[in-house]
Amino acid sequence: MIKVRNLKFKYPKNKEYTINGIDFEIEDGEVFGFLGPSASGKTTTQKILIKLLKNFEGEIEYYGKPLASYGDDFYQDIGVSFEMPISFSKLTAMENLEFFKRLYQRTVDVEPLLKRLGLWEDRDKKAGEYSKGMKIRLNFIRALINNPKMLFLDEPTNGLDPANARIMKDMIREFKEQGGTVFLTSHIMSDVDELCDRVAFIADGKLREINSPRNLKIKYGRRMVKVEYREGGRLITREFSMEEIKTQAFFDLLKEKDIETIHSGETTLEEIFIKVTGVALRE
């Protein structure tokens, strides 16, 4: 669906490239995640893909044709949710959505979306009176208003409470199940881990790794079991590799000791990210 080759981008006042020669492809119907710390180039890449930033170097193809060859009708196919609130503050949520609906050829009924994301009761409230979380939810509905084929989501759950983050993640998954494609940027590891078919690690404008979360864990992770038990009043922690748990020593430990907890110690994406890029996610 999207092919990116040797993409480079430098903001006019910067000396260095914000995006420095990245390559990736997004397949039809997949959720492709961009994981990286602040100012790593995630949002810039998204802005290039949605044609807000134009003076890039390299090649971008959308369905086999250069992205630049698409006119404004490109936007009939995509939905974009920005990280920051993007509503007219003195208009109600409904007025905001009605305005944007009029700009598209095909639109959806917003009532079910507003209801599902808990904004229906507040639909006639001015967007400026919304909390940050409500504004983010309104952004997401705005992105879905034209029944897009592809969604570009920039930190979609950032600022949401866990319940609404759950609803939004369910909706993203349903969008994918219905054939939609998603480009998702985030610094929240759990979102990427849960939602993405493949994830790209970006740091300092370069892609360091692209793979599925599962493959990344297999490739870089430590697969082990952590056991905590009491001995002489002290809490002792021991780690066993997958090979070690088949040994008699492991079974003896379980049998003889006062076991308190047993955890599978799977390496998180965040730990893998740091290992691969040498950069912490929460900068």
Added chain:
Amino acid sequence: MSRLIPLVKGEFDRLNKYNLFTANFVVLLLWVGLAWFFEGEELKMFLPAVFLLDATMMTMLMVAATLFYEKQEHTLNSIMVSPVSEDEYLLSKIIVNIINSLISVFFISAAVYFIKDVTYDYLKLVPAVIVVTVVHTLFGIRLSYYAKNFTSMLVNFIVYVFLFLFPSLFALLDIIGPEMARFLIILPPEASRILITTIVQEVEPWKLLFGYGYLLSLSFIFYRFIVKPKFNDFLMRETGV
């Protein structure tokens, strides 16, 4: 261009909700109130100044204010990721300002007709106001591009008024003599003043031709080589670089 109508309608809705219409209406009432104190020829000299200020200063302020709000609220991002072209977006700003200026023309003309029984050549006023509004909408957009905040936008605006509009107003009020005023024609507000003054007094045809030709050319050049090409830079800054 199919998105022009919803864009224009949306812009009017927002002018209303953001109280910019109300502010404009208050200014119109102020003009009508001032007109109350003038009679006959004095009133006829005063009215072109009102139309000039409305089509120049108010136009620039209105378009700059709407762009400022869109920049502040990041709504321009959202508009530009819909199927709206840059041309449609910029044209909608121009159309809305033309309609606003014509509403002002209608309101003031009706007021002075009913209050003072004064009429003038409306057929000359309407095209003049449209051309003046177009060029000053583009100036307003250009000023907004480089304004970092509302204060810097106002400073840019005041600099423009001092440099370009005041000499023209001085000429209109005979503070600057006709000899000197002749050279002011290259200032857009002065060319605008000449076009608008035709509603109450005879203007040499060459000045009229020059005024229309100059302002229309300026509008085209400004749109083609400044406002549109720089829109992408504005958008880039607006999107949070």
